[in-house]
Structures are given as structure tokens and as C-alpha cells.
Amino acid sequence: MDQIVSTTIPIPDKFSFKETLAFLDRGFDECLYFVSEGIVSKLLTFPDGDGILRVFQKENVLQIELQKEQVSDGDMEGVKALVSDWFDLNRNITPFYNLLTKHPILSHFVKDFYGSRLVGIPDLYEAICWAIIGQQINLAFAYKVKRSLVEEYGERKVFGDRVYYTFPTPERLAQASRKKLRALKFSRQKIDYLIIISRIFANGEMSKAILRAFDSKKGKLTKLMEIKGIGIWTANYVLMKSMGEMSCITYGDAGLNKAVNRFFDTGSKPDNGKIDDIFKNFAGWESYLNFYLWRSLE
């Protein structure tokens, strides 16, 4: 019989759980968590077994619940850290809002998305794989490909009337069959990327700790881009979504270009110079502007 243990996180200034849920539940076929009735739930793996995480707002706190056979204090500390990381709770975004407020064109983002935090992908390996999957295909299709991959190679667990999955481990995907991956609608190129990256992670040659050892963003970008399949877009995406880097721009991003075209009188495809021009007013907060521009497409 499972235990259910709860803890809370105070709601920080300029944080809206509702906005977080709105981003998490954008209508795509997400397979790694559920959003329903104001509750996010997700399967997590621990060294001694699986657990279900549930997060919801209760008055002025975020309520965190972990359902697991045996919940330790360490588990709860880990889960709190995970949620803070996932929803970027430990950040004072007032400086970003100050920059937005005085911007001639984008100031309305403050009220449009008040309290919207940059929702991350805390697991670096998952973030990279997801970025690879999403390269050059529409998001609806990308989510379907991710689902098929997760259902084939991830861990599956039934809780109540729901089927939960975790993202596949690098060890597992490193040995995935190319033929199967082709059947899951991966291109040959992406199969190569996926397997190479999985081997690198399985061998311990890439990790958050390894990236953190580079103190500059440029160092981290370079390290990531040494890996086949990771270009400028993926590297920035990953640093933004998984490493808490605040000055990332997803150069070449189709959605970013669309949003920029909507608000600025740039030609059809804004080049990097044009993008830099727009982002230079948000030094240190480029990732957030990037995220808000994406959100403006919803």
C-alpha cells in the first residue's frame, strides 16, 4: 500500500500557477504528465521505486504530494527541488517585467502573461532528445513522435485509471533498434542523433554537472554543439529549458520568427542580426522574452 506525503512551497511574487497550467496544457498530446482540474501529475522514478507527483495550488501555497510505497525525507526534498526547477520558482523576474513595461511594443506581455514562468525540462537528457525530435517538424507531430517513443521505450505504470510513463533512459535508447525507430517516424538522421546522444549520456560523457563546469554560456553552447545533431537552435533551447540559462535565443526557430514578425516589421525571415536587435533590450532575460514570444502564439 502506498503512502501519500505532502509538503508545500510558498507562492513566489509574480508567479501564477494558472499560467503555468495554461502552458503545460496547450492542447498537445503530452505523454509525460497530466493536467486536470488544476492538478499536474507525473510519474517519477526513485532508486527504490516509482512515485506519482501531484502539484496544485491551495490558497497561498503550492501543494506538493508524493504517492509512493515508502516516502523518505530525501524524496520530499528532491521533489520540492524538482518542482522549483520545473516551474522556475526560485527566480525574481521583476527585472524582466521592468524591461517589458518600458518596451514600446511588447509591454502588454506583462498583463497578457502575468506570472508566467519559463517552464523547463529539468532532465537534461530528456530536454536534448525532445529538442531533436522537434527539429523541423510541427509541434503536433513532434508530440506524437515523442509519445510513440515513450510508449515503446519508456517505463509504464498504471495508477488509478491512468497510464503514466517516464521518458526512456539513455541506456535503453542507446540500444534501440533503428528499424523500430524508423517505424516510429524518426528520420534516419534523427535516429543517428538520438543513438549517439544516448551513448554519450550512458557513458557519462554529458550531464548537467559537466555543463555547469563551464561558467560561460558560450562554453556550454560549444560543449553541446560538439555533439552531432545539436546545432545553435538545440543548444540554446536546451540551456534555456534545462540549465536555467537566462540569456538564450533560439536562433532560426520557426515559432520565434513568426512571433517576431507579428510584432515587428521585419521581412519574412528575420536574420540573426534582426533578432539580436530586438533582444538587445532584454540583456540577461533573453530566455524569458523568447518564452513569452512563444506564448504569444498560443
Place this chain on the structure above:
DNA sequence: AGCCAGGATCATC
């Protein structure tokens, strides 16, 4: 039906 998707690589100039 045809162009575009939250790109990257390799060849070629």
C-alpha cells in the same frame, strides 16, 4: 495540393 513545421548536416562555391 503545396507549403510549412519551435533544424542540422554536408557539399559546394
Place this chain on the structure above:
DNA sequence: GATGATCATGGC
């Protein structure tokens, strides 16, 4: 260091 072809398939 700039372009162009290629990858692959679904969405709209």
C-alpha cells in the same frame, strides 16, 4: 562564411 540540397512526415 554564405548558400543549396537533403532529410521525412504530418498539419493545415
